[in-house]
Amino acid sequence: MKKDKNKKSFDFFLIVIIILLVSLSCIIILFFHNNLFFVKLNYNTSLILIKKPELKHPDYCKNIKHSKRLPILMYHKVDTKTPTEYWVSNEKFQAQMQILLDNCFTPIFLNELYEYYLTGANLPARPIILTFDDGYENFFLNALPILKKFNFKSELFLITDYIGETNKWDSLKEQNYRHLSWMQIKEMQKSGLVNFESHTITHPKLAKIPLNQAKQEIIESKQILEQKLDMRINFFSYPYGSYNAETKKQVKDSGYLGAVGVYQKINFLNDLDMLALRRLNIERDITNKEFLTKISGEKKIIIDISDQKMKLLAGNTLISEYIISTGAKATPTPRGEFKILTKNKLGWSSLYNSYLPFSLQFFGNYLIHEVPYDKAGVRDGLDKLGQAVSHGCVRLDIGDAKEVFDWTDIGIGVVVQE
Template identity: 35%
Template sequence: MKKIFIILAIVLTVVIIIHRNNLQPNKIPKMVPVLMYHHFEVDKNDSNEMIVKKSEFEKQMRYLKNNGYTPISMKELKKFVEGRSDLPKNPILITADDGYLSNYNIMYPILKKLNMKATIFIVGNYIDNAGKTNSKLPKLTWNKIKEMYDSGLIGIGCHTYSSHVKGDTISGKMGIFSSPLLGETKKEYEKRINNDIEKNINAIKLNLGYQPISFAYPYGDWSETSEKILKDNGIKFTFVASGGKEAYIQKSYLLKRVCVNGSYNMEDFKRELAKQN
């Protein structure tokens, strides 16, 4: 009987080891490209680099699809980092910042047609006040966000509640979420940004029934203090705006993104994408 138990224990150990090995990222690229968008227009009439023309965006998405890239969600990335699932051969993250209405009118229909996933990082007070103030760039409403979220294609992340502004901080002119304002104590700063991210998270939970796990820093500005507070509030992934090879799947914080310039043609897009491989 004792021998039987020993044999069973050995078999069970082997099964566990095999299972763990199957979850290791040996066959997965060492980095996941992260694309960053903002606003879209049908016909682009200005030189704003943050605005991407509808036809160009569709060409870019079709290129990804036709060349074996698989857009993934933050939930899928989280499962992989935790060792609970694998990733496809050529994973990629598609992200859009701020929460513009064009994400619903232009970006979403294209992604839906191609069955591709993306994450929108929303500024909470933009959404809560959508339609209440005059704006050259209309913002999303919660109803439209929920429709996209319920499709299973669009994930929602945080982009602060009301701190997407630059101000005079002890570190210079930069995003006020990532540094104390002049005259503000460290304790006051910590309380301010903790209240901000809590409000951002709670707005998403209230309207979508979902605890967001990702955060994109406005302007790409960050600090060790802001990182700690985000982690304390359940954020698993943080993103900055700087370009370069990333996002390393061995890490979860301060992941770099490639800002897709509105002036890019397809050759430019392919060249930037190739740098990530």
């Protein structure tokens, strides 16, 4: 009897433990249901749990003005190795996406741009389009997880003959980089973050081949993608940016809504050519500062005499800020709007017997330059940056002047203000 009683107590205790474990499991599942999502790392790995993206634009983005500029970025490969200029490292790509987020850029689809073009539909304050040419497998393995982290949309242009294969141009360079498989492409369709578009059948220079061959490349690539993916293909990318009036017309006649080329320029929303949209090529060696400048627009230097600071702007985006020394009361720096006239890595002032490193002429004999030094190497005013003590030029710290010099192009605007 005692043994039976002990067994019943043990069974009851076991049932209680099982109920508690089941209850705890339910609580955990309910909690994580709203905080986790599934991501497939690649075509042959199992599903893993990753925290849902919580990245969002900073609060100050709510107050920015709507821009008429539309940068369209062109990428090719994203990977850990970067053997040529057409590659961007995983780390650099993630840093660039963070720059977009921090500076209030919102990636959109080309379809959204077309709706704006057609009907004036609303766009984000700072729209941008991320495009990837050729359809390499490393987009699936490396770029897509980063895009998911930021919840950023992108456009992927596919070459139909190379889907699941390696291509000829990489093989010529003794490289073999696989293109996406149909299975990977269909897997990405589920994400809602990637639109697939056409980049021809075999990647020829369309302006260099017979028109009937170009027509086949344009039409059949669209048909293949639409049949395989069960979706309408609306946009086209000219391989190598090569097209002419005839191929441009053929793209339109084939039912595409628009096309992208390679122009290294920013588009303007009030002056769009939907069949020849401009793109900015993002290459391996671009710095974060150069990237922000490239996507933001026209460069300008602002010199503020009241607080002794210089600002580098691209469009309305602040790129960098530096402490400076402008002219003393007896030798003031001229106020007004000017342009950079010349650049000289090492100037010389015969009046003051001083070297003027990284000189940028903006008006008459007035320059922006590094703190000067004499033939003995003695610096003049290095300890007085932040004060108006110069002979009229604008002085920068050692190192800062080279940064400004490298960033500045001849002809960009300079504003000197109180």
